[in-house]
Amino acid sequence: MPDPSPSPVVVGVTGTAAGLAAVRLAAREAVSRDRELRIVHVFTWSHARARGAATQIVDEAVATAQRSTPGVRVTGQLVDGVPDRVLLRLGRTAEMLVLGDDDLATTPWLPSGSVLVQTVARAWCPVLVARGPRPQAGPILAAVDGSECSLLGLRTAAGEGARRNVPVLVAHVVERPGGEDAGREVLARAVAAVPELTDFTTKLLTGAAGPTLVRASSRARVTVLGPRGAHHAGLLGSVARTVLRRAASPTLFAHGSPVPGQRPAPDREREPSRVLIP
Structure with a gap:
């Protein structure tokens, strides 16, 4: 057969x-x-x-x-x-x-x-x-907020980066001053939870989450995120709604199986080449 x-x-x-x-x-x-x-x-x-x-x-x-x-x-x-x-x-x-x-x-x-x-x-x-006539060059932008849905998005981004042979920019948005340490922890836990993520950089962004990710999407080949975040249980999270309406790059919304349990910390070999803080 x-x-x-x-x-x-x-x-x-x-x-x-x-x-x-x-x-x-x-x-x-x-x-x-x-x-x-x-x-x-x-x-x-x-x-x-x-x-x-x-x-x-x-x-x-x-x-x-x-x-x-x-x-x-x-x-x-x-x-x-x-x-x-x-x-x-x-x-x-x-x-x-x-x-x-x-x-x-x-x-x-x-x-x-x-x-x-x-x-x-x-x-x-x-x-x-x-979005638009053709995707531009750039990294895969993966937005994470610590939720299971965003970890699924990061796993999807890891697969896209490997398939396209381009790096993944793992981004977390800190909305208020003073949240940088917590933001770094969110990034560390996210990359630890997705062992297949190898070629990546982490970045803290500041500002309102939705508009900030929209601005970052203008420099991305593809923007990847989950349809709901840590604090939204509705049809679409508020950040996903903003990105869906206004993103400058093609936007991939992740669905599928849950991400396996998180590891306590990233392996040394998998540490990002750079941690960028604007």
Whole structure:
């Protein structure tokens, strides 16, 4: 009996420019991971004209993927249903879900019922949100706050850094003066909890957590974090909401298995090459 196909990279499209940016990013991710790219457009059947328009959306997205990333293995699919429910179901067997930001930074608030918010908050696999025409050079930025969710994000960042052969910048934000020692402890515990993290630097940032990480994202190849932090049990944490709306780099929201228990201290061989304090 043949082995099952590897989990695909799934990208959702709606016919927008942001959706096509997500397709280009997803195509590169699929090739780099040796996965099939599955392009999905979800809508409720109404009449033949609507189906024709939906087919054009998928066809354009498939052509965009093939033009932008030669060699990508890509299929297009129309699915009848509620978009966030369909994406969440597909995410159970996907390597990654990729979505466009649909100009969230221009909206005055982040609608909790949007497909993007629901998918980022509730997916079973990592969710990558595309930003702009193409990711820039730079490190993987991993934001940690001591929560289990942020440690999962750091583990995800470690895998991304190793796969891309780029370093990981592990950052913790201290919001008030005098919290530097506690911040260093958060960083030390985080890197100790993720033994697969090898090529990394730690950095303390100061200021309001969300806006500070947004500014730091402008120098990152990818920003990685968990959808909820240490003090937020809602659909999305306040920091995740800010970063989702305004980040300058593609943003990867981590989902998956919990991180193994923390070690008491980092191994000497795994100490960061530099500890940066602005």
